[in-house]
Amino acid sequence: MKYNNILVQQESSTATITINRPSKLNALNKDTIQELHEAFKALDKDKKVKTIILTGSGEKAFVAGADISEFANFSEKEGGKLAAKGQKLLFDFVEKLSTPVIAAVNGFALGGGLELAMSCHFRVASDNSRMGLPEVSLGVIPGYGGTQRLPQLVGKGRAMEMIMTAGMIDAEKALKYGLVNYVVTQEELLPFCEKLAGKISNNSPVAISHAIKAVNAGFKHDSNGYAAEIKAFGECFGTADFEEGTTAFLEKRKADFPGK
Template sequence: MTLIDAEFENLLVDQHGPLAVITVNRPRALNALSADTFSELAQAVELVMDTAEIGALILTGGGDRAFVAGADITELADLDSVFAGRELSLAGQDVMQSIASLPLPTIAAIQGFALGGGLELALACDVRIASPGSKLGMPETGLGLIPGYGGTQRLPRLIGVGRALDLMLTARQVGAEEALTMGLVNYVADNPLEKAREVAQQMLRNAPMAIGLVKEAVRRGMDAGLDHALEIEADMFGMAVTTKDFKEGTRAFLEKRPARFQGE
C-alpha cells in the first residue's frame, strides 16, 4: 500500500512520486493531537517507512491558523495517575521518535501556532519552515505540566540549554523571526508548504543512502562524546563508499553529467 491509498479521519495524505505530505487536519481544534490523531500519525509514518519510492516527507497542518496547537487538552485533563501520565508520554515519544529516526529527510511546514506537542512534532523533523505570522512555544508549565513528547530533550539540543529553558520556564511564544534567530526554524517563508516542497526537491537530488547515513551519524553522534562521535562518522563514511550511489555520484562528477541515484 502506498500512502496515497490510505484513508484517515484526522490526516490528509498527498503523495507525488518521491515526495509525501502528511497534513494534520483538525482545523476546528487547531489540529490538536488527540489520541486518535496520534494513532493515525503513527500508522502514516509506518507507511512512509514501508513505501520504497518515498524519498522525503513534509508534515504540516490543515487551515491557516495552526500547524499543531498542541495536545488535546480535553484528553489531558482526565489524567490522574503517574502511570497514566507516563504511558501517554511514552506513547507520544514513540511517535516523535519514529519520525526523527526516518532515514529520509523530514520537513515541518509551519503556519500559525506550533505549541507544546505541535512544536515537539516540528522538533522531530530535520528542518522547520515557518510563515511570518507563526507562533512557537512550549506553554506546558502554564498548565502545570512539562513537555512530554521529547521537548525537554530535543529543544535544548537544537537551540542550547539557556534558550530552551527560557522558552519552557516562561511558557512564552516567539514569532518566526525570533525563532529563526535562535535556530528554532531554518527558514521563514510566506508560503511554508511551497518552500518545504522546494527544499525537499533540493534534497531529493542527492543520494538517498548518503542522506540516511548523514542522519544516522548526526543522531548517534549527538548522544556521544566527540571522540566516539568521530568514530561514528568514520563508520558511516566507510559504509557510504561501499554504496552504488557513491560509485554513480563520483562517476557522474567525472563525466560532467547529472547523477542518477538509485538508493543502493
Template sequence: MAYQNLISELKENILYVTINREKALNALNAATLSELADVIEYAGKTDEVRGVILTGAGEKAFVAGADIKEFSDYSGKQGEELARKGHENVFNAIENSPKPFIAAINGFALGGGLELAMACHMRIAADTAKLGLPEVTLGLIPGYGGTQRLTQLVGKGKAIELITTANMVTATVAENIGLVNYVVPQASLISKAEELLNTIKLRAPLAVAAAIKSVIASLNEEDGYAKEIQEFGKCFETEDFKEGVTAFIEKRKASFIGK
C-alpha cells in the same frame, strides 16, 4: 492511504501529510498520534517516498498542542506511559526516520505541536506563525522530547527561559535563535519546503539517510564520530557511490537509484 485525522498524499516522491483537525486547531489526540505513527512507518519503508512535508490544515494552527481533555485525570504512571508511547511511535520515529521530514509551520505551534515540529529534521515557518511550550501553565512540562530538542536547537539558557516562562515567540525570533530554518510568507510555505526536498531528491538516497543517522547520533548519547565512520564505510558498498564517482569523473549529473 485513508485516515480520519490526516490527509496523506504522495506526489513526485514527496509525501504530503496534513493534520486535518482544523476546528480543534489540529490538536494531537490519541487517534491522530496513532495515524501519525502509521504514516511515519509507511514513509520510512517506502522507496517511492524521498521526503515528507508535515503541516496543519488551515492557516491558523500547525498544531496548537495536545488534546488535554484526554489525559486530564491521568495518574503519574499513565502520564509516563503516554509520553513513552508518543516518543517511541511518533516523535523519535520522525527524528530517526531515514527520510527527511520538514515541518511546514503554518500557524500556532504550541506544546506538543512545537515538539512535533522539533522532531522533524528541518522547520520552515510562515511569517504569521507563533511558537511556544506552555506546559508549565498547566502544571506540566513538555513530555514529547521538548526539553531535550529545544535545548539542542537553541541552547540551555534560552530553552529554560522559553519553557519556564511559557512565552510564545514570533517566527522571526524563532529563526534568529535557531528554532526554525526559514521564515517565509504563508503563501510560500509549502513551495519552500518543496524547494528543499527537490534539491535533496537529486542526492543519493542512502547517503542522505546515512547523513541523517550520523547527525542524530551526535544528540542521543551515542559516539557520533564512530557512527559517522561506520556510515561512511557503508556508503562505499553502494551502487550510488560508484555512480556518483563515475559521474564526477565523466563530468555529468549523477543518476542515483537508492541502492
C-alpha cells in the same frame, strides 16, 4: 490506508502529510499520533518517496498542542505511559526516520506541536507562526522530547526561559534563535518547502539516511558521534549510490541514484 485525522498526498518524489483537525487547531490526540506513525512508516518504506513535508490544515495552526481532554484525569503512571508511548510511536520515530522530514510550520506550534516540529529534520515557518512550550502553565512539563530537543536547537538558556515562562515567540525570533531555518509568507510556505524537497531529492537517499543517523548520534549521551560518522561513511562505499555518484562525477553527468 484510510485516515480520519490526516491527509497524505504524493507528487513526484515528495509526500505531504497534513494534520487535518482544523476545529481543534490540529491538536494531537492518540488517534492522530497513531495515524501519523502509520503514515510515516508507510512513506519511509516507499522507495519513490525521497522527502516528506509535514504541515497542518488551515492558516491558524500547525499543531496547537496535545488534546488535553484526553489526559486531564490521568494518574502518575498513566502520564508516564502517555509520554513513553508518544515518544516511541511518533516523536523519536520521526527523528530517526531515514527519509528527510521538513516541518512546514503554519501558525501556532505549541506544546506537542512544537515538539513534533522539533522532531522533524528541520523547520520552515510562515511569518504568522507562534511557537512555545506552555506546559508548565498547566502544572506539567513537556513530555514529548521538548526539554531535550529545544536546548539542542536554541541553547540551554533560551530553552529554560521559553519553558519556564510558558510564553510564545514569533517566527522572526524563532529564526534568530535557530529554531527554524527560514521564514516565508503563508502563501510561499509549501512551495518553498517543495523546492527544498526537490533539492534534497536530487541526492543519494542512502547517503542521506546515513547522514541522519550520524548527526543524531552526536546528540545521544551514550553514543560517539564521530565513531558513528566513520562507520556510516565506510558503509556508503558499499552502496550502488556511491558507485553511481562517483561515476557520474567522473563522467561529468548528473547522477541517477538507484537508492541502494
